[in-house]
Amino acid sequence: MKKTKVVFFADILENEHDGATRTMFQLIKRIDADKFEYLFVCGVGPDRVQGFECIKVPAFTVPVNTSYKMAFPKLVQYSLREKLHEFAPDVVHIATPSLLGEFAVKHAKQTGLPVISIYHTHFVSYIDYYLKNAPFLIDYVKSKVIEGQKAFYNQCDVIYVPSESMANELMDWGVSPLRIQLWKRGIDTELFSPSRKDPYLMPRLTGNNYPTILFASRLVWEKNLETLFRIYDDLQLKNIPFNLIVAGDGVAKKACEARMSKALFVGKVSHGVLAEMYASADAFLFTSVTETYGNVVLEAMASGLPCVIADGGGSADFVENGVNGFKCEPYNEYAYTEKLAMLLTDDSLADVFIGEGLNYSKQFDWNQLAEVYFTDIKRLARHEMAEELAY
Structure with missing residues (x-):
C-alpha cells in the first residue's frame, strides 16, 4: 500500500515548549508508519521526530520574546526546495504563519499541493502587550497582522x-x-484526574493549611500578568487567608517574583507534577485573554479543580458562567477576588463546579481528534477537500 507523504513545517518542535507543540506531538506520536511517511522541517528540534527525518533551518531568537526562535528558510531555500522535491509530499502541514509558514504555503501553491494548518496562536491579541509603550501603533499593527493572516489562511x-x-x-x-x-484540543483524562490528589502536597509546599489558588501558565506579559498582580494585592487587602502557587516559567518570572513576594513559584514542572497540583489545589486562576484554546483550564477541570478565569480568548468557551466555573471581566481584579472568595468559603458551590467540570471535560479525547486529522490528511492527498472548496 502506498504511504501518504506529509511534510510538516513548524518553527519549534520541542514537545514541552508550549501548548502548541504539545498539541503537535499528540498527533505526531499517533502517526501510523505503515500508512504515512512524514518529513519534518523546523527551526528548533531534534534530528529525527518519531523516527522520521527532521530538517533544521537556521533560527534566531525573537527580540520581543526571547523564549521563542523563528526559522529563516531563505538562508537555505535552494537546498530545502531540493529536499522537498526529493521527498515528493502529498500534503503540506503548516504549524504557524511565520516566515517558515510563508515559505511552505508558497511552495505548496507552486507545486499544487494541498495545505492543512492548525490555528495554534492568537498573535493579534499579543500586540496590545508588545506595543503598550507605543499605543499609537497598536491599531495599525493589528490591521497589518490581520491582513497578513487573512492572506495566509485563505x-x-x-x-x-x-x-x-x-x-x-x-x-x-x-x-x-x-x-x-x-x-477542539484533547487532554489526557487518565493523567489529569481527581485521582491524582495528594492531601499532603499543598501543606508540604506552603507550610500551612490555607486554601491554595493555582496559576499555571508561561510567565509572559501577554498572559495578562498585571491583572494577576492586582488580584494578589486585593486578596491580601481583604485579609483572605490563601496561598498562591505559580507554575510556569518565562521572561516575566523575575518580575512576577518581585511583585508577588509571598507567592510560591515552582517553575516549569512536568505534566505528572502539574496533574498532582491541579488535583490538590482549591481553585484555579487564569487571567489570560490571548489563548486560542487554553489547555490549562480544561486540564484543571478534568482534575476536579474549580476555575475562575478571564472572559476572553478561546479558553472562555470552556466555562459556562456560574455552572462549571466563573468568568470575570478580564481586567477587573475585584471580579476575580469576589469569585475566588466565594469558592474558597463555599464547599457546596465548589462541589457543583467540580462535578460539572468533570462531566464537561470527558468529551475531549485525543484518539478521536487524531483520527479526524489523519482521515483529513488522506482526503487532502486525494484532493477531495480541495474539490469541495471549488464549489
Whole structure:
C-alpha cells in the first residue's frame, strides 16, 4: 500500500515548549508508519521526530520574546526546495504563519499541493502587550497582522480552529468559512484526574493549611500578568487567608517574583507534577485573554479543580458562567477576588463546579481528534477537500 507523504513545517518542535507543540506531538506520536511517511522541517528540534527525518533551518531568537526562535528558510531555500522535491509530499502541514509558514504555503501553491494548518496562536491579541509603550501603533499593527493572516489562511485548504470564538474571529477577518473546521484540543483524562490528589502536597509546599489558588501558565506579559498582580494585592487587602502557587516559567518570572513576594513559584514542572497540583489545589486562576484554546483550564477541570478565569480568548468557551466555573471581566481584579472568595468559603458551590467540570471535560479525547486529522490528511492527498472548496 502506498504511504501518504506529509511534510510538516513548524518553527519549534520541542514537545514541552508550549501548548502548541504539545498539541503537535499528540498527533505526531499517533502517526501510523505503515500508512504515512512524514518529513519534518523546523527551526528548533531534534534530528529525527518519531523516527522520521527532521530538517533544521537556521533560527534566531525573537527580540520581543526571547523564549521563542523563528526559522529563516531563505538562508537555505535552494537546498530545502531540493529536499522537498526529493521527498515528493502529498500534503503540506503548516504549524504557524511565520516566515517558515510563508515559505511552505508558497511552495505548496507552486507545486499544487494541498495545505492543512492548525490555528495554534492568537498573535493579534499579543500586540496590545508588545506595543503598550507605543499605543499609537497598536491599531495599525493589528490591521497589518490581520491582513497578513487573512492572506495566509485563505491559501490553506483546511484550518483547524479550537473554539467557536476563534472561528468567528477568523471569519470576521475575511478568512473563508469553507476552509475553517472546528477541531477542539484533547487532554489526557487518565493523567489529569481527581485521582491524582495528594492531601499532603499543598501543606508540604506552603507550610500551612490555607486554601491554595493555582496559576499555571508561561510567565509572559501577554498572559495578562498585571491583572494577576492586582488580584494578589486585593486578596491580601481583604485579609483572605490563601496561598498562591505559580507554575510556569518565562521572561516575566523575575518580575512576577518581585511583585508577588509571598507567592510560591515552582517553575516549569512536568505534566505528572502539574496533574498532582491541579488535583490538590482549591481553585484555579487564569487571567489570560490571548489563548486560542487554553489547555490549562480544561486540564484543571478534568482534575476536579474549580476555575475562575478571564472572559476572553478561546479558553472562555470552556466555562459556562456560574455552572462549571466563573468568568470575570478580564481586567477587573475585584471580579476575580469576589469569585475566588466565594469558592474558597463555599464547599457546596465548589462541589457543583467540580462535578460539572468533570462531566464537561470527558468529551475531549485525543484518539478521536487524531483520527479526524489523519482521515483529513488522506482526503487532502486525494484532493477531495480541495474539490469541495471549488464549489
